[in-house]
Amino acid sequence: MNNSELYNYTLRLADNALILGQRLSELCSKGPFLEEDLAQTNIALDYIGRAQSLYNYAAQLSGKPLSEDELAYRRAENNYYNVLLVEQPDEDFAHTIARQFFYSVADCLFYAELTKSKNETLASIAKKVIKESKYHLNHSSDWVKRLGGGTELSHEKMQNAVNALWMYTDELFEIDDIEHKLIKEGVAVNSSNHKSLWLAEVTEVFKEAGLSVPENNFMMTGGRSGNHSEHFGHLLSELQYLQRAYPDATW
Amino acid sequence: MSIVNDQLEVWEVFIQSKSGLPHIHAGSVHASDIEMALQNARDIYTRRGEGTSIWVVPTTAISASNPLDNDMLFDPSNDKMYRLPTFYLMPEGAKHI
Amino acid sequence: MNLLQEVTSDVFQDKIDQGEYIEPKDTMPEDYRKHLIRQMSQHAHSEVIGMQPEGNWITRAPSLRAKQILLAKIQDEGGHGLYLYSATETLGISRSEMIEQLHSGKAKYSSIFNYPALNWADIGAIGWLVDGAAIVNQVSLQRTSYGPYSRAMVRICKEESFHQRQGYEIMTRMMRGTKEQQQMAQDAMNRWWWPSLMMFGPHDNDSPNSNNAIKWKIKRESNDELRQKFIDKTIPQALLIGLTIPDEFYKLDEKTGHYTIGKINWDEFHNVIKGNGPCNKQRLKHHKKYHQEGAWVREAAEAYSKKQKSKLK
Numbered sequence A: 001m002n003n004s005e006l007y008n009y010t011l012r013l014a015d016n017a018l019i020l021g022q023r024l025s026e027l028c029s030k031g032p033f034l035e036e037d038l039a040q041t042n043i044a045l046d047y048i049g050r051a052q053s054l055y056n057y058a059a060q061l062s063g064k065p066l067s068e069d070e071l072a073y074r075r076a077e078n079n080y081y082n083v084l085l086v087e088q089p090d091e092d093f094a095h096t097i098a099r100q101f102f103y104s105v106a107d108c109l110f111y112a113e114l115t116k117s118k119n120e121t122l123a124s125i126a127k128k129v130i131k132e133s134k135y136h137l138n139h140s141s142d143w144v145k146r147l148g149g150g151t152e153l154s155h156e157k158m159q160n161a162v163n164a165l166w167m168y169t170d171e172l173f174e175i176d177d178i179e180h181k182l183i184k185e186g187v188a189v190n191s192s193n194h195k196s197l198w199l200a201e202v203t204e205v206f207k208e209a210g211l212s213v214p215e216n217n218f219m220m221t222g223g224r225s226g227n228h229s230e231h232f233g234h235l236l237s238e239l240q241y242l243q244r245a246y247p248d249a250t251w
Numbered sequence B: 001m002s003i004v005n006d007q008l009e010v011w012e013v014f015i016q017s018k019s020g021l022p023h024i025h026a027g028s029v030h031a032s033d034i035e036m037a038l039q040n041a042r043d044i045y046t047r048r049g050e051g052t053s054i055w056v057v058p059t060t061a062i063s064a065s066n067p068l069d070n071d072m073l074f075d076p077s078n079d080k081m082y083r084l085p086t087f088y089l090m091p092e093g094a095k096h097i
Numbered sequence C: 001m002n003l004l005q006e007v008t009s010d011v012f013q014d015k016i017d018q019g020e021y022i023e024p025k026d027t028m029p030e031d032y033r034k035h036l037i038r039q040m041s042q043h044a045h046s047e048v049i050g051m052q053p054e055g056n057w058i059t060r061a062p063s064l065r066a067k068q069i070l071l072a073k074i075q076d077e078g079g080h081g082l083y084l085y086s087a088t089e090t091l092g093i094s095r096s097e098m099i100e101q102l103h104s105g106k107a108k109y110s111s112i113f114n115y116p117a118l119n120w121a122d123i124g125a126i127g128w129l130v131d132g133a134a135i136v137n138q139v140s141l142q143r144t145s146y147g148p149y150s151r152a153m154v155r156i157c158k159e160e161s162f163h164q165r166q167g168y169e170i171m172t173r174m175m176r177g178t179k180e181q182q183q184m185a186q187d188a189m190n191r192w193w194w195p196s197l198m199m200f201g202p203h204d205n206d207s208p209n210s211n212n213a214i215k216w217k218i219k220r221e222s223n224d225e226l227r228q229k230f231i232d233k234t235i236p237q238a239l240l241i242g243l244t245i246p247d248e249f250y251k252l253d254e255k256t257g258h259y260t261i262g263k264i265n266w267d268e269f270h271n272v273i274k275g276n277g278p279c280n281k282q283r284l285k286h287h288k289k290y291h292q293e294g295a296w297v298r299e300a301a302e303a304y305s306k307k308q309k310s311k312l313k
Helices: A002-025 A034-061 A068-073 A093-114 A120-149 A153-170 A177-184 A189-207 A231-238 A241-245 B034-045 B067-079 C001-017 C030-049 C051-055 C065-089 C094-104 C122-140 C147-175 C178-199 C210-215 C224-240 C266-277 C279-291 C296-313
Strands: B009-016 B024-031 B051-060
Touching: A002 A034, A002 A068, A002 A093, A002 A177, A002 A231, A034 A068, A034 A120, A034 B024, A034 B034, A034 C051, A034 C065, A068 A241, A068 C065, A093 A120, A093 A153, A120 A153, A120 A189, A120 B034, A120 C296, A153 B009, A153 B024, A153 C296, A177 C094, B009 B034, B024 B034, B024 C065, B024 C147, B034 B051, C001 C210, C030 C051, C030 C065, C030 C210, C030 C279, C051 C065, C051 C122, C051 C279, C065 C094, C065 C147, C094 C279, C122 C178, C122 C224, C147 C178, C178 C224, C178 C266, C266 C279, C279 C296
Parallel strands: none
Antiparallel strands: B009 B024, B009 B051
C-alpha cells in the first residue's frame, strides 16, 4: 500500500471518533435530566457520523475491498489506535464532562488546523467537524464551570474526575513517524504544538470553575499504538457482538 | 403541592426557521441558566435543521391575556371594517391602487 | 356554584362541538383537566420509558448506519417525551410532580415497554409494529381538542414518520438475510405482534375512560377503530416480506376488505398493567436510578445559577 501512513493516520482519527461515540451512546436514557440526555446523544451522533466519514476514507486508502463497517467492527483490540482518554468509562457525569472537555479543547485546535490540510478529503471532513467540535467545547466547558462552581459535592466530583483523567491528556499531543512524514507533506497536523494552547485554555476555564490544575505530571500512553486499558476489550465485545457472532450476515 | 421542583426552571422556546421569518413558539425546555436554555433549545427543537435563530424566555416572564376578556379585547375590532383595504370602492379602471 | 359550573361547562362543550381548541388559560371542567393530565403524562412517560428497550441495543448495533439511526430514533423518543411534558405542564402540573407520580406508580406508561428487546430484529419489530401502532393513535390525536397537546402531536407525527420505516427496513433486511436472521425476525414478530395490538387498549365495550374522552374530543376515534386500521395496513406488510402472522385465525373478510383476527389475550394485558410483565420492575428501577444519580448535577446547576445571579446584583 502506497498510502500506509495516510491510512493509519485516518484510522486513528476514525477510532477516536468511534470509541468516544460508543462511550457516549452508552449514556442514552441515563442522563441527569431529559434535556441533557438528548444533548449527549447529539454529541454521540456527531462522533459516529464523523467516524463513518473517516472509515469510509480509510477503506478507500486501504487498497482492499473493505467497507467502513469492516474497519469499525472487525479488527482485533490491538489494531485500534484511539487515544486512551476516549475509552475511559463514565464513572459519573463529572467524568463524562471532564473527558469531553479535555478532548474537545484538543479537538478544536486539531480540526481547525486540519481544515488547511493539503489532503482535500481530510480538509473537507475537518470543515464539517470543526463546527461540531466548537459546540461540544461550549457545552462541556459550560458544564465544567457549573459543576466546579456549583455545590460542594459537585466541585469535589468535578475535581476528582479531572484528577483521574489528567494522565490521559498528554497522549492527545503525541506524534510519531507517521505524523512526521505527513506533517512534512502538509497533510497532517502537528498537534505537539498544541499542548501549551490546550493548557492555557484548560487553565482559564478551571480558573472560572474554581478547579485546580493537577500537579501530578505522570502521563499514560499507548492507545495510539494499540495498547489499551482493560475497559477497552469490554467496549469492543459489545460493539462487535453481532458482526462477530454472525460473520456471514449483512445488516 | 409539596413536591419540590428538582427539574430546573422552565423556558419558552421560539424558533426562526428561515431568515426573514418571525420567531415562532416551539415549546419549552428546562434549564438552570440562559446558556443552558439556548443549548437545550438547540438540541431539542432544531434536530432537523428547523432553525436559523433561537429565542428563549423564562416562562414566568410571559404574561397572557385572560380568555374571559376576549369579548372586550377582540370583538370591538370586528366592526371596524374601514381598517381593511376591501372596505373602499375604487372607480373602475383604477390601477396599481 | 353548581349553576355557574353548569354554565361554564356548556360554554366549554359548545366550543368543543364547534371544533375549537381549548387553550391553557381557558376555563375547563376539572375532569377534562384531570383526564388530560392523566393521558398526556402517561403518553410522556411512555416515550421516556420507551427509550430503554431500544437503548438496550445501541452499543450492539451492527453497523455505523444502524447505530446512528437507532440513536437518533431513541433521541426522538426522549424529545417527544419532552414535548409532551411541556404540553402537560401548561395544565398546571410540574415535571417533578409527573416524575414523582411515575415513580410512585400513580402514573402509568404504555405496557408495551414492559416487554424485553431480545435480539436485533426486536429493534426492527419495535419500530415497525410498536411505532406503527403508536403512529395510528398519534395521527388521530393531532386533532385532539387541547391546543398544546395537538401541537405537540403534530410535531411528533412529523418526526416519527421515519421510525416505522426504519423498523420495517430492518425486518426486510433480516428476512432477506441468512437463515439465522430470518429466525430472529420471525421470533421478534411472534413476540411483538400481540402486544402491539394491545397497545390500542381494551375493546370499546370494556373501555372505561373512552366516553368522556370522545365527547370532549380528546380522543377522536375509538380503540377498536384504530386497532383495525393498524391491522389492515400491517398484515400485508408482514406477508410481503415473508413473515408469518402468529395468529392461526386471522383472515381477510372479502366483503368488508378488513382483516379479522383471533382473540386477544386480555388476561396477559391486565397482568402486565398490574406490574407482572417481564420488565416492569426493571424499567422503573432504571428510571429511578438515573433520576437519583442525576440529582447532584441538577442541584449543582441550580446552585451555580444562583451564585451567578447574586454576583450580578
